[in-house]
Amino acid sequence: MLAPRDKRSLPLKHLAYPLAGALALAALPAVAQTRYDPATAFAPLALPSPANTVRGANGLPGPGYWQNRSDYQIHATLDPAAKRVSGTATITYTNNSPDRLDSLWLQLDQNLYRPGSRGAMASGRVPGGTTDGMVIEAVELLSGGKTIAVTPLISDTRMQVSLPTALPSHGKISLRIRYHFTIPGEWGGRMAWGKARDGEVYNIAQWYPRMAVYDDLRGWDPLPYLAQEFYLDYGDFDYWVTLPAGMIVAGSGELQNPQDVLTATQRARLAKARTSDATVEVIARGEIGTPASRPRQDGTLTWHFRMENSRDVAFAASSAFAWDAARMNLPGGKTGLAMSVYPAESQGRDKWGRSTEYLKHAVEEFSRRWYPYPWPNAVNVAGIATGMEYPGIVFDGIEDSGNELFWITAHEIGHSWFPMIVGFDERRDAWMDEGFNTFIDVYESDAFNHGEYGPKRDSEYAEGGGNPVDEILPVLADPYAPPILSRADTVTEKYRHAVTYFKSALGLTLLREQILGPERFDPAFRRFIAAWTFKHPKPADFFRAMEDASGEDLSWWWRGWYVHNWTLDQAVTRIGPARQGEGSLVTVENRDPMVMPATLRVSFADGSKRDVALPVETWIRTASTDVYVPGPQRVVRAEIDPDHKLPDRDRSNNVAR
Incomplete structure (x- = not known):
């Protein structure tokens, strides 16, 4: 973020x-x-x-x-008319801990938007709007071929499900949760809906009950959600989103049924993008909203995505999206797709026309330098919720352009490494x-x-x-x-x-x-x-x-x-002759509580210079140390941190002559 x-x-x-x-x-x-x-x-x-x-x-x-594991199958419907998401989430929870668990905790982040939520109180001001939060319609436990209805205990943004029989170490249990919520408007922050020129844009995140983490340090860690960010388990996700046929969906993970939701032309363009380092248009600006851009215009379509080894998934949907893509070249000869979706007003070489180029380079560079990107796709969305990251997909601003768009794209997709890969x-x-x-x-x-x-x-x-x-x-x-x-x-x-x-x-x-x-x-x-x-x-x-x-x-x-x-305040306090033989003594001092290694640059009478590395142990026993500089030439000037690399609060004492 x-x-x-x-x-x-x-x-x-x-x-x-x-x-x-x-x-x-x-x-x-x-x-x-x-x-x-x-x-x-x-x-x-x-x-x-x-x-x-x-x-x-x-x-x-x-x-x-x-580490415990949470695998999800989610069937959801987005209703643009009602501004509502409704769904059924089936969660298979694996207890890899050595403990028996007598209850499970889940996170209901949508309850942040309820009047009087802890997050609203912690903000110190009234938020831009409220909703009914995540309404839990039913919770069932699926175990041993039996379905058991349970009544959860909901406290602010958390839900506790008591188990009739404790879940043993290395045991599994499944929950089926039916729920719905109203999508917040532009005031929603990390997830929201709003209007673009040619239609509405939906950034949908924190959209299903998510398992809290049970770890070796705290056991269950179900902190109330105060609009900070997240702590989540890993698992595999299969999710299906049903919505009006005229809408395009961009989601975490890989689309499993392109033959059902894309035209033959779009599938061919995506295939071309998989072999192209240059950006390929999948839906051009002039094709937005045209009959030829969708398999059909009436009724609904269901998009199926799969994301493996992830801690979360999110998606965006709109009838106003243009779409482009290019190949990402990853270590070990692997490839993936960098993709961008954005409304027509975001197009332009100085705007979202370069988004996929930025995204592709960032993923390739982070993969080369630090760790290979593990997922098949990376998606940048121009939408309403801006400057926010989820696994494999990031939400940025419709009006972003130039260096701002580059920086936000690199920053948000960089979150794929921290905290999406490293949890x-x-x-x-x-x-x-x-x-x-x-x-x-x-x-x-x-x-x-x-x-x-x-x-x-x-x-x-x-x-x-x-x-x-x-x-x-x-x-x-x-x-x-x-x-x-x-x-x-x-x-x-x-x-x-x-x-x-x-x-x-x-x-x-x-x-x-x-x-x-x-x-x-x-x-x-x-x-x-x-x-x-x-x-x-x-x-x-x-x-x-x-x-x-x-x-x-x-x-x-x-x-x-x-x-x-x-x-930190380091100083040079004195230059004098060596106590015995040739050479000079330069007295350096560490005056503030923090300490760091430093470079001491000495200048000699003949105009030559020499750098002396001062390890942090220079100050391990005393605040003031004499540094011996050998040689026949007299030191006439000494400066600590001459290249201005350290956060020294008072540079007026860094030089002695």
């Missing part, structure tokens, strides 16, 4: 409290300090999730790792999905078409081209800014982008480029992604994995940047 600075705000904002997070060990408060204490900076750091056979000390899944708990740890994704955005912007839209520096404090280590300084200096390791629901809108997106992403950039170097960071990051594909890593798993693969104790970095919101 893009932050409101980039796209329109969500309908609900969030009450917040600065929170140090479960990792806080040091006694210092999470505000900027005036002096540096090595014993505090380098103190042992106890991570919140203990290493065990489920989650290993190396940050990877242990030999005892387990972060974005309900609690939004900094992981948004920050990790914003981090990979930076390199995609640099890579696309020789940097056509680069550099992308995702900061609230500059629109682009600024130095991100300067742009973060107001956040680090703000005593009210929450640490990264805060519960997502507590971060106010003022800090959501600055901390959850920008600071989190910059932390990874600094780790890659200044602390570890790409040659150590990249393999460690890829190893983490591959190990946790379609699984549920936590912050402690990431911290351990990066330390294990890089060979570094990074507790000082996790503490200063993630647990606290500490500032």
Whole structure:
């Protein structure tokens, strides 16, 4: 999801409290300090999730790792006249845990829109509209050839289903749920309907009861939905959407019945797109709404999609869609389809005419650099709900164009990696999905078409081209800014982008480029992604994995940047002769609580220069250190961080002569 600075705000904002997070060990408060204490900076750091056979000390899944599974079959009908979705979801739930489960929990996100919902109260204002939420018509358990009607307990956006007999470890049970809800209008945020020039557009997400996660850390984790994001199990999805025959559907996964819902011409064009690096029109702008664009105009058609190894599915529908596609070239000789659907007013070379080009490149680049894209299709939708991601499909804005469209496309499809492939708990740890994704955005912007839209520096404090280590300084200096390791629901809108997106992403950039170097960071990051594909890593798993693969104790970095919101101030205080023999002594000092490795550039009397790498251990015992510079030439100038790579709050003390 893009932050409101980039796209329109969500309908609900969030009450917040600065929170140090479960990792806080040091006694210092999470505000900027005036002096540096090595014993505090380098103190042992106890991570919140203990290493065990489920989650290993190396940050990877242990030999005892387990994860429950949810498989779905959903038959739904979209009624544009009533603005209503009705459906029946059959969920097969597999209990891979060692525990017996006496109840099941599900998420009913549509209840966010009910009057008086917890999300409405947490927003601090009245949302743009209300609905009756998700109306549950019936719940049945299917077990042992029997159908048992049950009465669920619904509490806000959660539904608890008590089981007549506990579900044993490695047991399975199926639920059949009949439901309906009214689709919210443009105020819906992540899912909504609204009007384009030639018809209505429906962005349909969070549209069926979704299983909550039962994991090894909390058991059931059914947090109420407050308009943040999600934590979901993986499984396979088959879903059928019935709607008026004149509408086009774009959905997560692969269309299973193109012969029923597409014309022969459209099927041929899709076949051509599967072999084409250039964008192929499947439905041209001039064909929107014409009789030839649909197998028939009257009655209804049912679209069947299948998505494997996914945590969710979503779809968009409209009679106003143009449609184009191109081949994605993936590692190992695999291919997929990049596709875009958009209304006629979005067409144009400077607008959605390049959407598929952007989408194709982003998926190919992320696949090459980090981990192969695992699904057959990637779809970009120009619609009403904007700047939002779901597996295999993203919702962006009808009016997006130029660099804005490129950036939002790359960002939203980048969420396929975080949290769709690597299943972060974005309900609690939004900094992981948004920050990790914003981090990979930076390199995609640099890579696309020789940097056509680069550099992308995702900061609230500059629109682009600024130095991100300067742009973060107001956040680090703000005593009210929450640490990264805060519960997502507590971060106010003022800090959501600055901390959850920008600071989190910059932390990874600094780790890659200044602390570890790409040659150590990249393999460690890829190893983490591959190990946790379609699984549920936590912050402690990431911290351990990066330390294990890089060979570094990074507790000082996790503490200063993630647990606290500490500032950095490094200085050069003196240049003098060596105490014995040739050479010079340059005194460097770390003055603020945070510590980082740095470069010291010394200039000699003859005009030559030399860079001296200062490891973080330079300050492990004392705040001030003498750096010996050998050689007959006298050092006449010394500067710490000469290339302006570190978030140093006071650069006036970085040079000594």
